[in-house]
Amino acid sequence: MIRHTSAQRPRSRNHEITCQHITALILDYVTGELDPQTALAFKAHLRLCPDCIAFLSTYQKTVHAAQSLRYESIPLQMRRRVRQFLRKRIKGSPPTR
Amino acid sequence: MGQRGSTEVLHSTPKGQTSYDEERALIQRVKAGDYDAFEAMFRRHVAKVYRQVFKLIGNEAETEEVVQDVFLAVHEKIRTFRGESAFSTWLFRLTANVALSRLRKRKRTKEVLLDDYLPRFQDDGHHEVRPVFNWGNELDLRLEKQELQGLIRDALDDLPPADKAVIVMSDLEGISNREIGKSLGLSIPAVKARLHRARLFLRGRLAVSLGYSPS
Numbered sequence: 211m212i213r214h215t216s217a218q219r220p221r222s223r224n225h226e227i228t229c230q231h232i233t234a235l236i237l238d239y240v241t242g243e244l245d246p247q248t249a250l251a252f253k254a255h256l257r258l259c260p261d262c263i264a265f266l267s268t269y270q271k272t273v274h275a276a277q278s279l280r281y282e283s284i285p286l287q288m289r290r291r292v293r294q295f296l297r298k299r300i301k302g303s304p305p306t307r
Numbered sequence: 308m309g310q311r312g313s314t315e316v317l318h319s320t321p322k323g324q325t326s327y328d329e330e331r332a333l334i335q336r337v338k339a340g341d342y343d344a345f346e347a348m349f350r351r352h353v354a355k356v357y358r359q360v361f362k363l364i365g366n367e368a369e370t371e372e373v374v375q376d377v378f379l380a381v382h383e384k385i386r387t388f389r390g391e392s393a394f395s396t397w398l399f400r401l402t403a404n405v406a407l408s409r410l411r412k413r414k415r416t417k418e419v420l421l422d423d424y425l426p427r428f429q430d431d432g433h434h435e436v437r438p439v440f441n442w443g444n445e446l447d448l449r450l451e452k453q454e455l456q457g458l459i460r461d462a463l464d465d466l467p468p469a470d471k472a473v474i475v476m477s478d479l480e481g482i483s484n485r486e487i488g489k490s491l492g493l494s495i496p497a498v499k500a501r502l503h504r505a506r507l508f509l510r511g512r513l514a515v516s517l518g519y520s521p522s
Contacts, residue, residue, distance in 0.1 A: 272506060292353065
């Protein structure tokens with residue numbers, strides 16, 4: 211959470227958002243949840259700040275990379291072992307097939 | 308690495324009976340103690356439960372134990388399922404909590420300081436290390452797909468359990484923040500805070516792997 215000290219309090223709207231604020235707001239920005247005024251200020255900052263453009267790009271790339279992870283389905287042998295375990299534990303007897 | 312199709316086989320249904328009705332009937336039978344119905348439920352859901360657990364747990368041995376625990380819990384707690392949500396939702400929440408309990412019991416062999424990988428700022432709010440490099444395209448160019456996936460999985464394993472659960476559910480499972488909050492007992496702002504921190508940590512780890520500063 212970003213706290214403003216009196217020294218940091220902006221004098222005008224154009225200086226309202228710092229790179230630190232941008233970083234804190236990125237999640238809501240990429241999901242479109244920023245209120246219109248904050249979204250405008252966010253975009254205005256990006257127009258002037260190559261550091262934040264780069265940061266936003268790497269943030270989005272990170273999320274995309276995580277979303278691209280692939281996982282195998284349950285191995286057949288594991289499925290059989292779990293089924294047998296459950297039968298033994300719950301019914302106390304092995305499966306008939 | 309790719310996903311294979313499920314090998315489960317659904318029983319044929321009477322004409323006109325929907326999948327929803329079929330599931331409700333199955334649940335009633337399980338509640339009544341019908342073990343064949345429980346096994347049918349197992350066949351229907353085990354593939355999805357496995358994937359959900361593996362994404363959280365990260366290794367096959369523990370995943371197998373957790374999947375066993377999940378279905379034992381299903382058998383034990385099915386009578387508490389009242390149908391207020393879909394069964395798949397109920398099962399998803401149950402699975403998340405069983406897996407999270409296992410994660411919390413793990414002894415952490417090395418302490419990874421999250422702060423070491425989070426961005427830092429100067430007093431005036433600028434990034435501490437400037438310029439910030441856009442290394443996004445280098446991920447694909449410099450890292451093999453499997454290497455990148457390994458890096459991400461290792462980083463996820465170093466997250467605190469609740470943070471890991473949130474980012475896995477959000478970014479790997481595509482679950483809404485509202486549903487994540489309900490599953491884990493967190494407010495939506497708490498979910499978003501954890502998600503954001505986990506993403507920043509993951510970003511920092513990827514940056515460091517490419518030779519850049521996380522700041």
